[in-house]
Amino acid sequence: MHRRVASLACALGLLASTLVALPASAAVSTGCVASVPEPGTTTPVRICYSLFKPAGAGGSHTVPMVMHSHGWGGSRTKDPAAFKAWLDAGFGVLSFDQRSFGESTGVAHVMNPDYEGRDVIKLVDLVAGLDWVTKQRPGDPLLGAIGGSYGGGFQFAGAFTELRDTGRTRFDALAPEVTWWDLKQSLAPDEAARTMWLSLLYAGGGTHLPPAVSAAFVVLIATGAWPPGQAGRDLDEFFARNGPAWHVSEGRNLDIPVLFGQGISDNLFNLNQGLANFERALTPRARARSIFVGYNGGHTLPSVLPPGYATPGDPCSIALGSSSFPGLALRFMSTKLLGKATDLSGYGAYHLATADGRCLTQQSLPANARYKLGKIATPTGVGLPVNVKVAEGPLTVSGVPRVDARVYTVLPDAGVFLGLSVGTNPLTAKVVQNNTMPLREKRVVKGERRSIELPAVAVDVPAGKNLYLTVTPVADMFAGQRGPLPGALLLKETSLSVHRTRSR
Template structure:
């Protein structure tokens, strides 16, 4: 099926998107008051998937109170891992009162829907979602866009082009990307007009096993809550990663190449007929938790910078806040921060975003049109443009001396025990974004794993991980004595380093988010030529 998807042409994207943009400017989300309103309605329906297995997808349709003959836009919503649709009208009352229809979707392998979970595979969940939109397009009370003759939605089998938004978090963010991008892959255009994905992924591999080190804490939880509901190859891959600390990459006979498969189960893996990355040209409100230790902020950054066209980025917002998937973690010790001080995750903001998207308004409706809205761990709201950030600011720890050893201030070079913290800079300093690390590593041992993070404190002894996130690095095979050059990203963060505090690079041999799979053998790892590049807010 995937080969068939990739063989279809995308030449009609420009004309379809241009027609959609013109039609959207004429639409309003609020039904007319000229007619006598009818009572709002809610009803259950089953949609037959377009996938080869033809399973049933269970949905709940909520129709707002509206006048006879009126039409309204529709918002899609779906659940997180292990959830199901909502049948309670109160769950969507605010959207219905604002004049939207809502369709709540139970994804395959969940609730009353059939099949097993494929974790947002375009050949399965992608075709499921297209079938749901086909059904919505056939409802006479749903607003439609006018179509050009060569529009892919002029095909009677597709039912037209409904005015459509989508929202949801985690797995409920993944379905939005698989719908819009699978339509782009199949037809060269998408019927989704605006999206608000929260705490979801760009690439399942970098999320579940960054640098090929499985997130054992999260894989254990995901496996334990859905082992009998996922396709067997996924269940086996999760179990293998939990047990061994190795990622199922096709090198073990009889074990499916989960790494290659999951590369296509998110925005990072969508390509067109020529093998080029597919981009979406629709406004988005992308929200992600800095203290999320499953889908870290880097996933949202990649969706904003790599999945959207430049024109779409000019109409979109990226909001980082303190929250999301956050299992308790204490090693290395850190702090999470709390809340969203920029109001980017509120239902009021989300509905205002959809109002603007469907009526030709300003979809950057927070903070006078800035693209970035980040809540620091100390709960300050940063409203930033690219011009406000020095993306090239670099820092080198002074404790790494020219001979390549870690100086006595860090307690020596041993990496067999406690974390070490290397001072990078003294406050005041404000960080906002995704830092990068480059270094040469050397030492002893086999299949070593190190965990890097940025921390702050008044000394190395009390430095704590900012927003509770670490990034692993795996040195497969023997650790070279002559040095292994690495370049890697650290977890995205937002924080202010005050006067009297310092910013540190903390390196740990273990992390409880990757329990059981830290450094493999006793020994040490030293570093030379260490540089950390940190997006730094430019002082006024």
């Protein structure tokens, strides 16, 4: 996946080999490994790769390896020019086709540890057998990984699957971008489907899914809600183990350094997903050796209803001394795998691009301010958003806001979408970093307490502008629902909790 601009290919993360001479005196070999058969079959699945060996690497001069893979619907990178900076820095690179994509066979299980997780392990075994790759002990290569979206998912799938199966992982450092913590929660938070993105994902790779899952996916897109009955159970089973959330629930945490890149204006895998990975997928020791960078980019579609804003860019990679996140990833791996003195700093902290494009660094993001908002009557159908004033600027808010309220509905399947906005008045307020999250009530409720996680943000509210809570009956990313229109919904005893960093 390209790192900043979402495209359809992005949204949609046996060792017979041939050698080809490269201009930089490096070489590339291609081949496939035999991996786990599909359920009910005995034929091994082929996972195909391109292997890039830097100039001078050999048995007397070994180098660390970096694994790479593509976004959903894509295929591996075969052009050595794409990895020139890595090869020149003294890394080998292995780029591979995920199961069912490119030249690889099988069906996409979307990072299931028993399939894609085992595929990654087969490739690590291949790397461990190369005499020009540095070994820390027999069978244990010095190993990192890069890639975004689906290409970030393989990094967690491989490392956590090894941890599950052997008690340790052979990966020594990871650099995943714009990937997920919990896949179901990303695709359908509160079981309200992100139909805009799901349509793109299905168009780019729906035929690669198992047939029952593909059919249930169509229902999810068509109705905008998690399917009832067997279709919903099929999806629940399919997505149950497809991310770090499941591994952590089973008591596993990675004890290796990770450079996280997450799009704050990403409205598929939002900032909440990246923060959960940083805060929960790692041991405390690993987190202290890791870096979190949030930028305005990733899987980005504009928010028109409700109107939103963000300034594209990555000021935090620049603030940390690199021109881009890929450059920062190279420095990170050079520090961790080559032992180079790169002057890289910022470990254990959050580095977040604000909606207006500056870099905000925080050591922690606990909620430390609470605003009482009282009663909020939400609009029905396609009514205009309600913008409730929270506070006047100047102030800075970051992290994951949360709304607590008693909820009342008059119809089943009532729902609204919530987010923070900034403007001079309610009519000019725009949603911060193009993101909202749903509150969906399947049944009629009368005063049930709800705690709703809003999209994580980083935003400066200048003097003369206000911070608002936006409550809207419709939102672009959840568009196209053909189920019942959202019904009236009332919030009482409403409060908003945020991390207020400082006044400006």
